[in-house]
Amino acid sequence: MKPQIFLPDDYRPAEDEPFMNDRQLEYFRRKLEAWKSELLEQSAETLEGLQDSARSVPDLADRASEETDRALELRTRDRQRKLVGKIDSALRRIANGEYGYCEVTGEPISLKRLDARPIATMTVAAQEKHERRERVHRDD
Structure with missing residues (x-):
């Protein structure tokens, strides 16, 4: 088991530290876990809301x-x-040591991109190329 990594509350990954060091990985792991927890909580609330609204509404417009x-x-x-x-x-990529690297080019994904979109799997350039190719094929 890995030792617990201390992260100050105001920690933000910086370009001047080694890329995907233990602190950066822990930062992104915590960020992803918190996001996942928030989504699961919202999902549970949605389910409760749907069950509550499953009653029969007589008025057609209301229904x-x-x-x-x-x-x-x-x-x-x-x-x-x-x-x-x-x-x-x-989270699996973090555990496997693959997090933060583009799945297409193998290059590091910028810290700003990962901070804004921690599920990113490609650099901005690779993502744009992928989207252009997707658009061309969609138009066929």
């Missing part, structure tokens, strides 16, 4: 409005479920 709300909640919940999967994948 239509409620069904629209339910569909939106379910779409949001599905998006959150996929996001939790990406967070789990990022």
